[in-house]
Amino acid sequence: xxxxxxxxxxxxxxxxGLRIPHYEHIFARKPVVDWFEVISENYMIDAGRPLxxxxxxxxxxxxxQHGVSMYFGSxxxxxxxxxxxxxxxxRRTKTPWLxxxxxxxxxxxxxxxxxxxxxxxWEAVHRTVERVRxxxxxxxxxxxxxxxxxxxxxxxxxxxxxxxxxxxxxRADCGILLDVNNIxxxxxxxxxxPMQYVNAVPAHRVAQIHIxxxxxxEKYILDTHDHPVIDPVWxxxxxAIERCGPTxxxxxxDDHIPSFDEVHAEALKANRYLxxxxxxLVEAAS
Amino acid sequence: MNLxxxxxxxxxxxxxxxTASEGMRAHAPDGRAMTEIAASFIAPxxxxxxxxxxxxxxxxxxxxxxxxxxxxxxxxxxxxxxxRFEKLSVAYLTAHPSRSFTLRNLGSKLxxxxxxxxEFAGRRHALAVDVARxxxxxxxxxxxxxxxxxxLPQIAALDASSRLALQPHLQLMALQYPADNLVLxxxxxxxxxxxxxxxxxEEEAATPVKLPRLRRRPTWLAAHRVEYSVYYRRLxxxxxxxxxxxxxxxxxxxxxxxxFAQSAIxxxxxxxxxxxxxxxxxxxxxxxxxxxxxxxxxxxxS
Numbered sequence: 001x002x003x004x005x006x007x008x009x010x011x012x013x014x015x016x017g018l019r020i021p022h023y024e025h026i027f028a029r030k031p032v033v034d035w036f037e038v039i040s041e042n043y044m045i046d047a048g049r050p051l052x053x054x055x056x057x058x059x060x061x062x063x064x065q066h067g068v069s070m071y072f073g074s075x076x077x078x079x080x081x082x083x084x085x086x087x088x089x090x091r092r093t094k095t096p097w098l099x100x101x102x103x104x105x106x107x108x109x110x111x112x113x114x115x116x117x118x119x120x121x122w123e124a125v126h127r128t129v130e131r132v133r134x135x136x137x138x139x140x141x142x143x144x145x146x147x148x149x150x151x152x153x154x155x156x157x158x159x160x161x162x163x164x165x166x167x168x169x170x171r172a173d174c175g176i177l178l179d180v181n182n183i184x185x186x187x188x189x190x191x192x193x194p195m196q197y198v199n200a201v202p203a204h205r206v207a208q209i210h211i212x213x214x215x216x217x218e219k220y221i222l223d224t225h226d227h228p229v230i231d232p233v234w235x236x237x238x239x240a241i242e243r244c245g246p247t248x249x250x251x252x253x254d255d256h257i258p259s260f261d262e263v264h265a266e267a268l269k270a271n272r273y274l275x276x277x278x279x280x281l282v283e284a285a286s
Numbered sequence: 287m288n289l290x291x292x293x294x295x296x297x298x299x300x301x302x303x304x305t306a307s308e309g310m311r312a313h314a315p316d317g318r319a320m321t322e323i324a325a326s327f328i329a330p331x332x333x334x335x336x337x338x339x340x341x342x343x344x345x346x347x348x349x350x351x352x353x354x355x356x357x358x359x360x361x362x363x364x365x366x367x368x369x370r371f372e373k374l375s376v377a378y379l380t381a382h383p384s385r386s387f388t389l390r391n392l393g394s395k396l397x398x399x400x401x402x403x404x405e406f407a408g409r410r411h412a413l414a415v416d417v418a419r420x421x422x423x424x425x426x427x428x429x430x431x432x433x434x435x436x437x438l439p440q441i442a443a444l445d446a447s448s449r450l451a452l453q454p455h456l457q458l459m460a461l462q463y464p465a466d467n468l469v470l471x472x473x474x475x476x477x478x479x480x481x482x483x484x485x486x487x488e489e490e491a492a493t494p495v496k497l498p499r500l501r502r503r504p505t506w507l508a509a510h511r512v513e514y515s516v517y518y519r520r521l522x523x524x525x526x527x528x529x530x531x532x533x534x535x536x537x538x539x540x541x542x543x544x545x546f547a548q549s550a551i552x553x554x555x556x557x558x559x560x561x562x563x564x565x566x567x568x569x570x571x572x573x574x575x576x577x578x579x580x581x582x583x584x585x586x587x588s
Contacts, residue, residue, distance in 0.1 A: 041388050046431035046454070049514035069387040075290040082387040107293045111384040112300055112347055113354075116293075119327075123289050152339040153329045156287065191331060219333040220342065 003248075006142045006175025006207035008096035012062060012248035014270045016263055019253070023053060025260040033264065035062040037250045038093070040100075041069055044085040054093070063093050064208070064248070066177075067100035069111065070135060072145060073118040073128045074104040078135070087139055097142040097207050099177040102128065102165060119154035120164035125171065132172035144175035144207040149185040149214075149223035161186065162200040175207035178244075180236040181223065181252075185214050188221045198236050203243040211237055211270060212252040226255035228266050238273045246274050292327050299323060300343045301383055303376050308348075310341035351379050354389040358425055359396065361472035362417045366407050367494040374406035390429075393422055410494065412502070416461040420469045420518070423457035423509035427516045430455040435571035441564055446539030449576040450532050456572050457509040458521075458529055464505040466518040468497065510570065519570075524549050525563050535576075 003009035013034030018026075025031070036057060043054050057063060067086065070078065090098060103115040118124045136143040147165055159167070169176055178201060180194075187194035211234075213227030229237075229251070241247065251267035287295070299320065305311055310320055324336035331339075355375050356363055363371040382395045397418035400407065407414035431454040444450070472495075506526035508519045521529070528545035536544065546556055567573050 044388065045390070045429040048429035048455075048511065050429060052514055075293055079387055104293055106387075107290075107297045109385055110297065110301075111387060112297055113350055113384060113389055114300070114343060114347055116296065116300070116343065119289070119292060121289065127289060151334075151342040152336075153331070154292070154327055155329045156292065156327065157329075189331070219338070222342075 004175075004204060004207065006097060006144055006205055007248055008142060010096050010248065011246060012064070014267050014274070015062075015064070015248070015250045016267045017066075017250065017252050017254070018057060018063075019257055021257050022260040022263070027056065029260075030060065031260065031264065033061060035064060035248070035250075037064050037066045037252075040065045040067040040086055040089055040098070043092075044082075044089055051092075058093060063095060064250075065090060065093055065095040065098045066146075066250075067098065068115070069105065069113070070100035071105045072100065072102060072131045072135070073124060074106050074131075075127060076106065076108055078131070079109075083135070083138055090139055090141055095141065097144055097175065098139060099144040099146055099175075099208060101148050102145040102168060103148045115148045117148060117150035117152060117154075118164070120157040120159045120161060121154075122158060125164065125167045128168050129171040132168065132174050136172070136174055142175055142207065144177040145169060145172075146177035146179050146210065147182050147186075148179075149182040149189075149221075151189050151220055151222075153190055160192070160197075160200075161190075162197045166200065166202055169202060169205050174205070176201060176205045177208045177210060178206050178240055178247075179210035179212070180240055181210065181212040181214060181229065181233050183236060184230075184233045185221045185223045194232075194236055195239060198239050198243070201240075201243070203245075206240070206244040206247055208248045208250060209237065209240055209244075210250055210252055211267075224255055225252045229269070234269070234273070237270065238276075241273045241277050246277055249274070287327055295323065295327060296340070296343075299340055300347045301380075302344065303380060304345065304348050308345060310337065310344045348376070351384065351389075351392065352376070354392050355379065355396075358393045359418060359421045360476040361421055361469045362396075362414060364472045364475070364495045365410055365414050365417050365468075365497065367492055369492040370406060370408070370494075374400070374403070377403065377406060390425065393418075393425065397422055412462045413465060413500065416459075416463045416465040416505075417469055419459050419461065420465060420507065420509070423459055423507075424516050426457050427455045427509040427511050430511075432511070432571075433574045436568070436573045436575060438568055440575075441568050441573060444538055446537060446542075448538045449535060450538065451574045451576045452529060452533045453510065453572045453574055455511045456529075458526060458533070459507045459509070460526060461505040461507055462502055463500055464503055464520075465500065466505075466507055466520070468500060470518070471498075508572075510572065512570070522559075524551060524559070528560070528563065529567075529572075532573075 003011050015035035015037055018036040018038045043050055101115045104118055105112045105114050105116050132143060183194045183197045211229050212225045213229055215222045215224040249270045253263045302311055312320055314320060314323055321337045324340040328336035328339050330336050352375050378396055378399050384392055397415055400415050400418050404411040506521040506523055508521055509516055524545040528541045531541035531544040542560060551559060
């Protein structure tokens with residue numbers, strides 16, 4: 001598989017998140033990177049240095065947008081200004097697909113700026129599907145929803161998280177941004193088998209994969225994006241690639257950010273698994 | 287509990303201020319036990335109670351929003367001290383939680399809120415308000431829109447009935463202190479500390495930093511962007527009043543009248559002054575045509 005309709009049939013290879021501490025290195029050294037993921041909200045502004053920097057990146061690299069505040073599962077309608085600015089940015093970046101999280105985070109116009117988990121209920125399925133469809137229709141590009149890390153489960157839940165994800169993406173006819181680190185974090189916090197989750201995901205809808213590190217506390221694991229990827233997460237990644245085929249892969253590192261080379265090297269470890277599945281595609285992507 | 291009720295209940299819980307030891311409070315504002323509220327929609331696991339699981343989100347919320355606000359107001363934090371700044375931030379964010387999809391707008395009401403809450407700034411209250419205004423103006427000037435400015439020939443063709451607009455990234459402030467240099471030096475200090483990676487430096491001062499002596503003096507300030515950098519420029523009072531009047535949509539003639547209504551500048555010198563200001567504004571690209579005035583983020587604050 002070299003891509004699917006949820007990632008516009010793109011074989012992007014292995015990318016990293018574009019982060020401010022790396023700007024200097026990127027502009028001075030112009031490293032070879034398959035692609036960068038940018039946080040949409042950082043560039044949904046009118047003018048100024050952030051947009052100028054983004055334009056410089058766009059001149060040289062492939063960019064995919066990833067959002068953190070669409071809140072597909074929020075019951076109150078999205079802010080029209082948010083949608084307008086997001087669409088404007090997609091025109092600028094020409095992102096082949098756009099991702100955001102399968103979660104909620106705002107209610108009655110007040111924002112928590114967190115990725116809050118949804119109860120896995122039919123009501124939540126219907127609400128979320130409606131919103132994903134609306135956003136996808138408005139933006140006119142493929143949308144992928146990302147499974148989030150969670151620390152709480154709901155008494156109202158009627159299905160597993162992977163069943164919920166499957167119901168949403170099938171009914172909304174959208175893609176999946178499969179975050180294998182989030183699966184691991186949630187599995188540890190909710191005591192389920194993470195491999196069962198990876199095995200249940202509708203593989204043909206996986207547009208992109210996220211890998212990341214996390215922090216372990218005494219009673220729970222927190223999705224902090226501040227460590228290298230641990231082996232059990234690489235195992236989940238290997239299985240996901242086995243099921244989905246080579247898929248655009250992105251390493252997230254958001255806190256205690258090390259040097260560009262260190263982050264990039266960590267991301268490129270993904271090639272071990274991609275090579276195994278389709279060496280010719282990895283070569284083509286690079 | 288349906289989805290809407292659950293989201294309202296959970297949002298209220300996660301946005302409730304933490305205890306002094308950074309835990310979730312035992313009771314909601316209406317007196318109900320948080321253990322009961324958490325258990326009404328959250329399931330426990332073998333290691334964590336419903337209360338503890340909800341508490342993770344409560345802590346994350348506050349760590350995130352307090353961190354974001356502190357990033358935009360480092361000079362205010364230095365002026366009032368980090369301990370007082372945290373109390374001030376919690377009170378402000380409780381009164382004005384985010385109403386925007388972006389954390390960029392989190393501090394948009396802070397200066398106006400602080401005017402009414404002197405208890406969070408002590409004897410430096412008026413200075414703290416000015417510093418908050420200057421720091422918010424920086425945020426606005428940094429990434430607000432830029433419109434094509436009027437050219438010199440276009441400006442030369444204006445008459446008393448002309449209506450104009452100001453560059454959207456231009457922010458005008460009427461202050462009680464000449465606090466711009468103080469803010470700049472505190473920002474430099476902050477940058478130096480941030481760049482001294484691995485080098486030991488004093489932790490954030492819980493008490494206010496020692497400030498250079500600053501005398502209260504009415505000050506009129508503009509924050510604006512040139513290329514991609516934000517600059518501050520002191521204005522004469524009349525210049526400030528004229529820009530303010532133009533921004534409010536008054537005609538050029540009316541703006542000149544407003545500017546000099548209480549002015550001590552001799553009448554015979556006023557025309558030359560207006561000409562000099564316009565030459566300066568034109569050079570800085572501050573004057574735009576009125577017809578496509580947006581209701582953008584441009585602010586006049588005092």
